[in-house]
Amino acid sequence: MTLPAGASVLLTDLYQLTMLQGYFDQGMEETAVFDFFVRRLPPERNFLVAAGLETVLEFLEGLRFTDGELGWIRDSGRFSDDFTGWLAGLRFTGDVHALPEGTIFFAGEPVLRVTAPLPQAQLVESRLINLLHFQILVASKAVRCRLAAPDALLVDFGLRRAHGAEAGLLAARAAYLAGLDGTSNVLAAPVYGIPVFGTMAHSFIEAHDDELEAFARFARAQPDNVVLLIDTYDTEAGARKVVELAPRLARQGIHVKAVRIDSGDLAAHARRVREILDAGGLHDTGIFASGNLDEHELRRLRQAGAPIGGFGVGTRLTTSSDVPYLDCAYKLAEYAGRPRRKRSEGKATWPGRKQVFREYGASGRVEADTLGLEDEDLPGEPLLVPVMQGGRRLHPPETLDAVRARLEQNLERLPAPLRGLEPAARPGVNISPALARLAATLDGTPRPEKSGPGDTKS
């Protein structure tokens, strides 16, 4: 079986289809507005990074039921034939507004808004959350790794323990757009044009009877990319073998670009290995480290002055292990011209078509965001922009390099404490008076403006 997951419109929750049957029966096809947002920021994240928009737009453009999928729906006995026939013609014809990828955002701010006939806007919920949630999760972790080691080579090594195939691929994408230099995942090159990096595993060394011979053979097989893994048996002994081998390779025009250490006390080993390499004249041979790294470990190694120029960051990045999920949602804000909200305990939502207005202080740094109604005249830069109209993109896909540049600019405008790894006071997300009034009107009772849902404040 080749897993059809990413491609199938059936990768959705059953209740989307049962609700669609209900909407179909009642002819409820008027325009609905849904927001995707993160309810609360975890204490481990000072900000989040918008990511995944491009993959969502691809999903919306390609949305349709194949004959096979319609066959399953028909055979399930859960739905009417009329409804199944109608599904056959279903396409996404709506509008999308979104924060461009690489935009920094906070709790309660819409990252993406869908405006479409109710059944379409409803049907896309599960996959849209699935795509945005994970890429935001990884991008928001990856940017912390970059901030912890601004000038190091950082490579995503997380494929093997990412949660499935698509997680491995989308994590490479999210990590790269958030500032990493590339990935070990080959598929990310043809699919997303991301630089790929790779050296050797311990098994390559072990399959040879002699470590030095393994080094020599690898160097000849990959003469332009000689990074030798030296910790299979004894790290410092491995480094001495590299020194022994280097002149032989040099005569063949081969340069040992770096050695890799993957176990033990990385800082201590790196220092001893640096001495061995320097004493052997290999000043240009760098040290690359991997093994259970994350932003805190990177910072520790940098602060310890470990002579390591590059890092493979794996499992903890692609599983976002300290924060493996975000409290995010995709919620109805308007239907048939009327604003809507839910008031479930701890999960109330803001109604209407909203905009995020970002204000900068005299220093150029973000001072505060205001969540208001789209047509309000509020100070600040409106962050949500139209990206799809009538089911068609308004612009060609952005390059990941453009996204990286946007994030860099966003980081420059972020108050310095938020760029640190420790929890810092986030800029407030204010609720505009008009939005607060609208919510109160819908509730049927006047309500004080400062009791807002979620993490936001008014």
Place this chain on the structure above:
Amino acid sequence: MTLPAGASVLLTDLYQLTMLQGYFDQGMEETAVFDFFVRRLPPERNFLVAAGLETVLEFLEGLRFTDGELGWIRDSGRFSDDFTGWLAGLRFTGDVHALPEGTIFFAGEPVLRVTAPLPQAQLVESRLINLLHFQILVASKAVRCRLAAPDALLVDFGLRRAHGAEAGLLAARAAYLAGLDGTSNVLAAPVYGIPVFGTMAHSFIEAHDDELEAFARFARAQPDNVVLLIDTYDTEAGARKVVELAPRLARQGIHVKAVRIDSGDLAAHARRVREILDAGGLHDTGIFASGNLDEHELRRLRQAGAPIGGFGVGTRLTTSSDVPYLDCAYKLAEYAGRPRRKRSEGKATWPGRKQVFREYGASGRVEADTLGLEDEDLPGEPLLVPVMQGGRRLHPPETLDAVRARLEQNLERLPAPLRGLEPAARPGVNISPALARLAATLDGTPRPEKSGPGDTKS
């Protein structure tokens, strides 16, 4: 783009290809033996559940490079033309031994062993780990949910916050084989034959001007599956509307199967809702709950006597949020007839072709496992069985129901404390004297038998 992730052999780490180029150059195609195992169990897990074998066998059977993939490899400029040509003919022709899915296992025990020409056994590493790691992770979490609520209806609701499409699909599979009743993920039905469940979202209620009218319409659209979500505005008021509506529906032959609560204090709401339903004569209408559930919350609700018959378990299950990854590896144990091991600090491995022998006490409960050499004559049940020979399966795929039955049997034979949610003393994993001697011989120095790698003991 339809994500080709699961289907592409390029979903691998670049170093697999660079190593293969090295093996190719040197003609290193002799037989290699690799083990997949989990180095250490996290304190939050008393045991792990083997899962993912079937998807690995599918992957191995289908392994080949397409013209497009070969084109990328050729154009990358990293590999020789001879090598690329040789890749075109590469298939998996090896043998696989494995723990059958649903088998309970512990640290250091091989879950799967690949015996194949070195390049093949090497190339499959990244994807093989990617498939096994995640399914073991979710199955080992799901079984804890089942143990916490043995007689409740338990449904996987985790697609939206699973890490990508494949995670959503494979989590449904792993959760079902570990004892859940089904999933909300529609695709799991046609792909894996897993029962799907679904009701309605808050947006369905909100899109109507009147909650009772929304209930009525949903019931008529899905008359055989009426589960009404009652917490959009006020949970108890919602329950009273269900009581009001039920006689009208009954006259149309429609039964309200259950109500769903998704917010607030689930136990308190469930008690009040139960009273309202009972007072209204709806004794047969059940209560289904969801919202940030995991095994601990399930146990708390059961212990509190909350009148809830079914649960949707979502994000915390499909991200295995308390343990988002396992420390697992795929390591060379033999090449060209010679046992191999790495001795990297904290990551040393056991050499040779191994078997896990499980001994049961007089009570029929697992007493101890012994990791020994395959050809040793040791007491206990050998757990690793041959599943693939020469690249072909030895048996047709097992049904997930057969896997569920095996896990149930395994659970019955597990010491009772291990079936609890709190950390308990795990049975020891002994190292056979012959295996310890082999490792010592390879190290070139006699070593005491009790200093073994990883979590195991001798």
